[in-house]
Amino acid sequence: MKLSLITLTLTTLAAVATPPNIMVIVADDLGYGDLGITKHPKIKTPHLDALANQGALFHHFYSPAQVCSPSRAAMITGRMPHRMGIYSFIGGSSGNLTHIPKSETTLPQLLKKQGYQTAIVGKWHNSLNDIQAKNPAIPSMSHYGFDYWFCSDDNAKILNKPNWRRNGKNEGVRRDLAANVVADETIHWLTNKRKPNTPFIQFVHFYEPHWRIEAPKPLVDSYLENATNNKNEAIYFAAVSNVDKQIGRILTCLDKLNLADNTAVFFSSDHGPAKLGKGHSSDRSYGTAAPYRGNKYGLWDGSIHVPGIVRWPLQIQAGHEVHTPAGSIDWFPTILAMTNTPLPKKLEIDGANHLPLLLGKPFSRNKPLQWHHYNTNVKNAPNPNAVMRKGDFIICGFYDPSTQLAKASWKEAHLSKVKTGKLTRFSLYNLKSDPKQKHDISGQHPQLFSQLKKQLIKAHLTMQKQAIGWKGTQTITQHPDPTH
Structure with a gap:
């Protein structure tokens, strides 16, 4: 018994000394009040609820912007999006060259220098890869620090999304829901492409529950039977539950690969929910920021007040609750601190290292x-x-x-x-x-x-x-x- 305890202790100490893996999971258009853990009365999200209970739950967590492209640019750089010239979402027109400037420093760039593997699966929206393939004015995903990427610029089509690009090569349509494809490819990378003894950062960016909302029929039918008689509302509820289900698959994969204990999993949304639609088949936005006011595109609190969860079993106490305001603009300095990655000199960042909040230690913010x-x-x-x-x-x-x-x-x-x-x-x-x-x-x-x-x-x-x-x-x- 004593020998087993000693062995367990040494194993734990060795794991703590090993650089942590990082997984950043981002939902699209998910409202603060859309999860079970944030008290939605009908939507079921058992896997995200469990993730929060196993780690830290933020009660006041914020996206960096009220719409996707600027929010995602700030997440990956720790800098406010106006510094990068990204003010609203990057439209898909053929001449749109808007992108994170080549001079910006990104999180995967810095971790790659530390020996990390870097990958992204799903929504990018900080440049248009379809245009980059033909126009070198837009930096490549490699330049932004990614060893591996599987993304589509079509951010609206959820079922049978076209133009998936794997490391620059267009693989066309994937005939499934986008959330299922993102989970499949995330698991594929973890299982088949990842180097087993090398730390990694993997960005897992879902497209749901963004318009045009689609969901698995069995989940839709279940909500119609048990929660609502509004089919479009049931489709939204089911889309959120399906994202939760796919996240559960990914977390199970981490368990099977014995990666869960020393992998810091971050979860949030890129901004608040879209405004309630008119019920058309392509307009099924029934997300909520409750109890906060506001929707996507605005700057009322619910436009930017989003779910925030971090699980890192070796370092963060289960059931930890954080009431101090923080946000995903803080992920850049926080993840650098977690991985002992130096912050480049003279790089002015706007986020704050909120690792102390996760560990129950004193925290201060220089910039509000x-x-x-x-x-x-x-x-x-x-x-x-x-x-x-x-x-x-x-x-x-x-x-x-x-x-x-x-x-x-x-x-x-x-x-x-x-x-x-x-x-x-x-x-x-x-x-x-x-x-x-x-x-x-x-x-x-x-x-x-x-x-x-x-x-x-x-x-x-x-x-x-x-x-x-x-x-x-x-x-x-x-x-x-x-x-x-």
């Missing part, structure tokens, strides 16, 4: 969590254009509604709006007592409001000064400081 967006798509009831969270408080700044655009995808001509947008009114909320942001309390806390307003204006002007464009459009003049 903040978000800026030139367009919120709603003129009659505008969303905020700049937001900053400090403790339980969140301050919101708004542009004149007449400046908002009808379209959301990024166009080069939009840079003038990025550079010249002016915050004209402000509101303050306490998210702890008012998660739906119904009550502006700026009048009740004039000193705090004045302090946070000045910080938000300064941060927004800094964003406008730093924001880059493409084709030499960086020189557009800014508005003067509205505090003067």
Whole structure:
């Protein structure tokens, strides 16, 4: 018995000394309230619930942006997306050259230098690989640090998605749901392509529950029988459950390969849920950010307040709950700290190393969590254009509604709006007592409001000064400081 205990202890110590594997799992358009663990009344997500119970659950976790491309760019660089010229989602038009600039430093680049294997399966959306195959102006996935990639630029088609590219070669259509394909290929890489004795970072990026939402018929039928009589709602519920099921398959694979204990699994969404659709077959968005206000494209709290889970059995205590606000912009410095990877000198990052939060240790943040967006798509009831969270408080700044655009995808001509947008009114909320942001309390806390307003204006002007464009459009003049 004593010998077995000694052997177990030595094995554990050896595992801790081994660099951890990293798996980053990202869902698309998943709302904060869409999981069982975050109290959805009907959607079943047993595998993600278990993942949270086995590790750390964040109660206030944030995406870096309110829409996919800028959010994903910030996740992989730890830098706010305006520094990379990515402000909204990269549209699929044939001439779109928008991409993470070649000069940026990415997480897989740094870990690769440390001897890590690097792979991504699923949604990328930080450049268009179909265009890169013909245009060397766009950096390759190899340049971004990936040894292996299996991705499709078609981010909307969920069933029988076309144009899957494996390491640059187009393999065409895969006749299945995208979530199933992503899980299959993730397991394939772990089982057949991974070098067994080399640490790895693998990005697992699902396309669901993004529009156009599809799901397995048995799951849909089950929700129709037990949860709702609305078929489109049942399809959304089933799509989330199917992502959960596929994540369960991946976690089982880690167990079978004896990788689970020393693999840090990160899970989140790229932003909040899409606005409720009109019920058409291609518009089945029934996600929720409850109890928070907002949807994708806006900057109310529910637009960016997303699920956040990390499991690392050798280091993170099971059942750990984190109430301090954090976000996936922090993944870059946090994963560097986990893997003892040096942060390059003079690299200015906006995220914070929140490993101390995961280990129950003191944590401080130098730069407040903040978000800026030139367009919120709603003129009659505008969303905020700049937001900053400090403790339980969140301050919101708004542009004149007449400046908002009808379209959301990024166009080069939009840079003038990025550079010249002016915050004209402000509101303050306490998210702890008012998660739906119904009550502006700026009048009740004039000193705090004045302090946070000045910080938000300064941060927004800094964003406008730093924001880059493409084709030499960086020189557009800014508005003067509205505090003067």
